[in-house]
Amino acid sequence: MKLTWPLFLAWKQLFPSQRKVSFFSLLAIVGVALGVNVMIVVVAFMQGFQQKFRSDIIDSQGHARAVPLQRKIAWRKDSQKIASLPEVAMVSTYVQGHLLVQNRDYHAVPFSMGINPSQPKGVLPINEFLKKGFVPVHGYDSKDITPVPTINSLEDDVVFITQQVANRLGVRAATVLILDDQNVTETDGKVQVVRLDPYVESEEWMIEFLAEDRYKIKNILGSIELNCSLDEPAADLGWGYPQFRVVPGDKPFSKGDRYRFQTFRSSILEIYSPTMIEQAKSDEMAPPREVRVGGIFEVPWQGFHTDALIGTHRFMEDMRGEENVCDGFFIKFQTNYLHDENKLGELCARLEGELEGNWRIIPWFVENAWFFDLLKFEEYLMVLIMIPIGLVAAFAIAIALMTTVLRKIREIGLLVAMGGTRFAVGMIFCMQGFIIGTLGALIGCGLALLFIRYRDSLMSFIVTKIAGEEGQAGVTQFYDFYSLEVPYPWESEQSMITFLTFIVFAVLVSTIAGLLPAWRAARMNPAEALRSE
Amino acid sequence: MSNQRENVVLKASELSKSFSVLGTSDLKVLDEVNLTLKQSSSLSIRGDSGCGKTTLLNLLARLEPADGGTIFWGDREIAAASQTHAMEASWRAKHIGVVYQSYYLIPELTVMENVLMSVRLSGLPITEYEGRAKELLEQMGVVNKSMQIPAKLSGGERQRVAIVRALVNRPQVILADEPTGNLDERTGAEVMDLLLSSCTKEKTSLILVTHNPTFARATNETSTLTDGKLIYE
Numbered sequence: 043m044k045l046t047w048p049l050f051l052a053w054k055q056l057f058p059s060q061r062k063v064s065f066f067s068l069l070a071i072v073g074v075a076l077g078v079n080v081m082i083v084v085v086a087f088m089q090g091f092q093q094k095f096r097s098d099i100i101d102s103q104g105h106a107r108a109v110p111l112q113r114k115i116a117w118r119k120d121s122q123k124i125a126s127l128p129e130v131a132m133v134s135t136y137v138q139g140h141l142l143v144q145n146r147d148y149h150a151v152p153f154s155m156g157i158n159p160s161q162p163k164g165v166l167p168i169n170e171f172l173k174k175g176f177v178p179v180h181g182y183d184s185k186d187i188t189p190v191p192t193i194n195s196l197e198d199d200v201v202f203i204t205q206q207v208a209n210r211l212g213v214r215a216a217t218v219l220i221l222d223d224q225n226v227t228e229t230d231g232k233v234q235v236v237r238l239d240p241y242v243e244s245e246e247w248m249i250e251f252l253a254e255d256r257y258k259i260k261n262i263l264g265s266i267e268l269n270c271s272l273d274e275p276a277a278d279l280g281w282g283y284p285q286f287r288v289v290p291g292d293k294p295f296s297k298g299d300r301y302r303f304q305t306f307r308s309s310i311l312e313i314y315s316p317t318m319i320e321q322a323k324s325d326e327m328a329p330p331r332e333v334r335v336g337g338i339f340e341v342p343w344q345g346f347h348t349d350a351l352i353g354t355h356r357f358m359e360d361m362r363g364e365e366n367v368c369d370g371f372f373i374k375f376q377t378n379y380l381h382d383e384n385k386l387g388e389l390c391a392r393l394e395g396e397l398e399g400n401w402r403i404i405p406w407f408v409e410n411a412w413f414f415d416l417l418k419f420e421e422y423l424m425v426l427i428m429i430p431i432g433l434v435a436a437f438a439i440a441i442a443l444m445t446t447v448l449r450k451i452r453e454i455g456l457l458v459a460m461g462g463t464r465f466a467v468g469m470i471f472c473m474q475g476f477i478i479g480t481l482g483a484l485i486g487c488g489l490a491l492l493f494i495r496y497r498d499s500l501m502s503f504i505v506t507k508i509a510g511e512e513g514q515a516g517v518t519q520f521y522d523f524y525s526l527e528v529p530y531p532w533e534s535e536q537s538m539i540t541f542l543t544f545i546v547f548a549v550l551v552s553t554i555a556g557l558l559p560a561w562r563a564a565r566m567n568p569a570e571a572l573r574s575e
Numbered sequence: 576m577s578n579q580r581e582n583v584v585l586k587a588s589e590l591s592k593s594f595s596v597l598g599t600s601d602l603k604v605l606d607e608v609n610l611t612l613k614q615s616s617s618l619s620i621r622g623d624s625g626c627g628k629t630t631l632l633n634l635l636a637r638l639e640p641a642d643g644g645t646i647f648w649g650d651r652e653i654a655a656a657s658q659t660h661a662m663e664a665s666w667r668a669k670h671i672g673v674v675y676q677s678y679y680l681i682p683e684l685t686v687m688e689n690v691l692m693s694v695r696l697s698g699l700p701i702t703e704y705e706g707r708a709k710e711l712l713e714q715m716g717v718v719n720k721s722m723q724i725p726a727k728l729s730g731g732e733r734q735r736v737a738i739v740r741a742l743v744n745r746p747q748v749i750l751a752d753e754p755t756g757n758l759d760e761r762t763g764a765e766v767m768d769l770l771l772s773s774c775t776k777e778k779t780s781l782i783l784v785t786h787n788p789t790f791a792r793a794t795n796e797t798s799t800l801t802d803g804k805l806i807y808e
């Protein structure tokens with residue numbers, strides 16, 4: 043059966059000679075393209091959100107968490123055993139519980155976790171959390187130049203708390219402001235504070251230039267006065283004092299240049315533990331433990347406790363009044379286990395076996411299943427809503443093609459008289475549906491790619507138009523458009539599947555929409571068709 | 576006998592057709608019509624309006640089944656009452672050309688593409704027929720319109736294009752149903768001239784349905800359809 047001529051005619055009816063495109067085909071193709079575009083974009087973004095939450099969760103708690111199934115357990119040995127496996131990238135042990143934290147009359151009972159700060163890179167990216175939670179103080183005539191705290195400040199008498207806990211207690215970490223000063227001449231050079239540990243006291247500091255390359259660091263109390271030269275590395279006053287660094291610019295400093303700084307010490311918290319309450323019952327009231335706020339952190343994953351405290355492993359042990367405790371460990375696997383959940387599940391089961399059933403190893407997607415089920419449900423719901431829209435578009439194509447069939451009755455008769463089979467004549471209309479579907483799907487994919495490429499500018503445009511500048515902050519905080527990873531189809535298998543699914547869907551639906559007109563044309567009696575007016 | 580039969584390109588014997596019309600008795604349009612058409616001969620059919628000329632052509636082209644009788648396409652024998660088989664389509668594409676009163680050019684295609692449609696439909700290679708199509712268009716005097724779309728052509732030009740389309744793939748028979756019916760007398764005469772001369776030149780047989788006695792007389796044989804019977808004159 044020769045079907046090249048129906049294809050030729052189908053193409054020509056959509057794109058007639060001497061005319062670029064027929065109005066009908068333009069509308070139909072644009073319709074299909076928009077439909078495909080919207081469906082791909084919605085699903086791709088849903089997947090992008092999922093991907094984002096997934097990586098946030100993994101960043102916040104690793105790929106899996108091991109929970110002991112017995113009270114007395116050789117956790118050091120077991121965690122080392124797990125850490126030595128080739129599939130495992132990192133293991134971080136933790137102690138957890140709730141503590142009562144007090145500042146003057148304010149209280150909070152955050153979820154508290156003790157980790158090991160000596161591990162430079164644990165499963166939890168604490169430095170990232172601190173960076174996210176850091177909020178500079180806005181001064182009227184001063185500027186906050188506090189360096190973002192790092193895990194290096196975590197000691198047994200220092201804790202990190204979340205923004206919520208800090209607000210509730212009215213506390214903050216050590217802060218340093220640079221005060222606007224009249225005595226600074228025009229120069230590009232500046233003075234930075236490179237370290238501000240939790241033990242720094244509230245004080246005023248000054249850096250005064252004695253000459254172009256010599257300066258003096260002193261505090262207002264006058265207890266410290268240090269002469270320094272630009273040629274030497276900056277003087278380190280030691281722990282408990284801010285460490286300054288002078289960065290010369292193109293223009294030199296001059297004698298009399300003066301920079302003034304105000305440091306504020308970090309807040310001191312009083313902490314009570316459940317153990318201490320037990321002790322109080324037996325009249326051995328112990329004083330609360332005093333710790334300093336080393337930094338404010340924020341965990342990117344919304345499902346994490348909003349009221350949280352991070353201290354050292356030792357600190358948590360002290361609060362428990364026990365030694366050698368471990369409530370579990372976070373595990374991060376090698377990256378090739380990142381994407382395949384089945385593989386990850388199997389691996390966790392295998393690790394449980396290796397640890398002789400003393401630990402339960404819970405992969406992240408099991409721990410947060412509720413959340414992902416919700417997201418998946420939302421995605422399916424979207425698709426479910428969009429499919430009828432697609433079908434409506436298909437009806438539109440079917441109706442338009444049907445009108446074409448009725449308008450072309452005599453041509454249909456002629457084509458049969460010229461030797462076309464009725465089947466082939468019907469195929470002309472079916473193929474039009476196919477061509478519309480294919481072109482529409484391809485253009486729709488192109489639009490979707492453009493949308494993914496320019497999503498940030500598009501999204502911020504839409505969000506500011508809808509929610510306004512202020513609303514935008516709220517929307518972006520939750521969805522974080524600007525860091526949303528929406529992969530191109532050549533970057534991720536899942537994205538490829540999404541694109542292909544909707545291409546196939548569009549082509550199939552449009553072709554099926556052409557079937558009815560095709561059948562109508564094929565059923566026609568050619569002699570009567572030729573007679574028709 | 577066999578020699579004679581080889582020469583026959585189209586033959587109908589005892590072809591009958593009646594239409595059932597609601598509320599009246601069946602309308603008998605063709606009553607055992609016999610017709611023989613030899614190679615490169617031409618036959619004209621005249622008759623009153625509504626006597627069944629178009630119906631006869633449709634039956635010969637197997638566009639609808641008859642009530643009875645036999646049709647021979649060359650040496651292929653077909654029971655005229657049978658439903659048209661898809662296999663007949665390819666024979667029709669190769670061996671029968673059609674020209675109608677309305678030109679039935681496909682509006683989305685250029686003149687050239689319209690002409691080549693019959694080549695496409697018979698499954699022949701387009702490129703080999705482009706030259707021939709051009710030649711025929713040249714003979715018909717419309718070669719300068721070959722890249723135009725039909726909407727920009729006059730009626731006479733359209734019918735010339737339709738004739739080229741019917742001839743281009745070298746069919747054995749052309750069935751022409753009042754090809755000049757829509758044209759003024761002078762143009763009609765010109766077009767008819769071209770049709771007849773091309774058929775002679777191409778050695779193509781022709782059945783010409785016409786109301787015009789002058790055109791009818793120009794064919795080898797003339798006939799009239801009356802009361803369902805075809806009477807040769």
Ligand SMILES: Nc1ncnc2c1ncn2[C@@H]1O[C@H](COP(=O)(O)OP(=O)(O)OP(=O)(O)O)[C@@H](O)[C@H]1O
Nearest residue numbers: 570594595596604623624625626627628629630631
């Ligand atoms: N499908 C049909 N159903 C019922 N009657 C039909 C049908 N087709 C044709 N007829 C009738 O058959 C008769 C012959 O029609 P036909 O078209 O063959 O006439 P004709 O000789 O070609 O006429 P004209 O010269 O006007 O073209 C007419 O009376 C017409 O009404």
Ligand SMILES: [Mg+2]
Nearest residue numbers: 628629630752
């Ligand atoms: Mg007629």
